[in-house]
Amino acid sequence: MPIDPPAVRARGLTKRFGSTTAVDHVELDVPAGEVFGFLGPNGAGKSTTIRMLLGLLRPTSGTVEIFGEPASDVERAHRHLAYVPADVALWPSFTGQECLDLLAGVGPGTDLAYRAELVVRFGLDPGKRARAYSTGNRQKVALVAAFATRAPLLVLDEPTSGLDPLMEREFRRCIGEATERGQTVFLSSHQLAEVEAVCSRVGILRAGRLVEVAGLADLRRLRRSEVVVDLAGPTPRLERDLAGVPGIADVSWASPVRVVLSLTGPPGPVLRVLADAEVTRLDVREPTLEEIFLDYYGQASA
Numbered sequence: 001m002p003i004d005p006p007a008v009r010a011r012g013l014t015k016r017f018g019s020t021t022a023v024d025h026v027e028l029d030v031p032a033g034e035v036f037g038f039l040g041p042n043g044a045g046k047s048t049t050i051r052m053l054l055g056l057l058r059p060t061s062g063t064v065e066i067f068g069e070p071a072s073d074v075e076r077a078h079r080h081l082a083y084v085p086a087d088v089a090l091w092p093s094f095t096g097q098e099c100l101d102l103l104a105g106v107g108p109g110t111d112l113a114y115r116a117e118l119v120v121r122f123g124l125d126p127g128k129r130a131r132a133y134s135t136g137n138r139q140k141v142a143l144v145a146a147f148a149t150r151a152p153l154l155v156l157d158e159p160t161s162g163l164d165p166l167m168e169r170e171f172r173r174c175i176g177e178a179t180e181r182g183q184t185v186f187l188s189s190h191q192l193a194e195v196e197a198v199c200s201r202v203g204i205l206r207a208g209r210l211v212e213v214a215g216l217a218d219l220r221r222l223r224r225s226e227v228v229v230d231l232a233g234p235t236p237r238l239e240r241d242l243a244g245v246p247g248i249a250d251v252s253w254a255s256p257v258r259v260v261l262s263l264t265g266p267p268g269p270v271l272r273v274l275a276d277a278e279v280t281r282l283d284v285r286e287p288t289l290e291e292i293f294l295d296y297y298g299q300a301s302a
Helices: 046-053 074-080 096-106 112-121 135-148 165-180 192-198 216-222 236-243 268-274 289-297
Strands: 008-017 020-030 035-039 061-066 081-084 153-157 184-188 201-206 209-215 225-231 248-255 258-263 279-285
Touching (some): 020 046, 020 209, 035 046, 046 153, 074 081, 081 135, 096 112, 096 135, 112 135, 135 165, 165 184, 165 192, 184 192, 236 248, 236 258
Parallel strands (some): 035 184
Antiparallel strands (some): 225 258, 225 279
């Protein structure tokens, strides 16, 4: 039996700019129907990889294919995909509706009824000129156009930048609906919560190299929280009590009355220890994905 080609296949994909290697021998398969997260610190080579996937950059060596079509054959490859960039540029004198109609005309087909539904769900005013749109509204136009298309592959590069939390929730609903239709999603994002909510597998790029391809359970080991605890006064025994608590990855004392914890496990054991101390303030912060990567992989480029 013939085996269908994956939605995305990269073999030895490499891009150099002079003496700088931006992408280094990436090997990757994204099966059809998968929601794949593409992650990494700033400067890791994600955008360069996506530009080669879209045929906007030619690799120095190696290949990338979209459903078996060479990405370098832009006309054929783009019949299979829709793209949403991080910073959407529209035709300033066009209305939102005119932009949507133009984008529908160059894609592989659009579900017009579903598009009209998405316009309402995303709270988009299609009668406004694009020059009057905020960043978030320009993003909405591109998202509505992409989700309404019947392209088998959606390439989304930081697609929720500029959206408020309600619209981010709507975005996640649309990802679920796309998967139900059998579409593949290739999602580059800096938001760990977003990736955890929608992706089944992730690839992590570091210094141009694909260092891991893993499922969600593996990704969750990257999650940690920073807990800052202020005390009424010095509490010498607390340092000893915290030493054996499971789930604490790191303990540092900013002062005799302030301790900073890096927590990878559930908070219950830590809270039980803190209950015996005179805590005046407790703040919990989840680091950005960028901070998590730098912490997990280190800041060196090699």
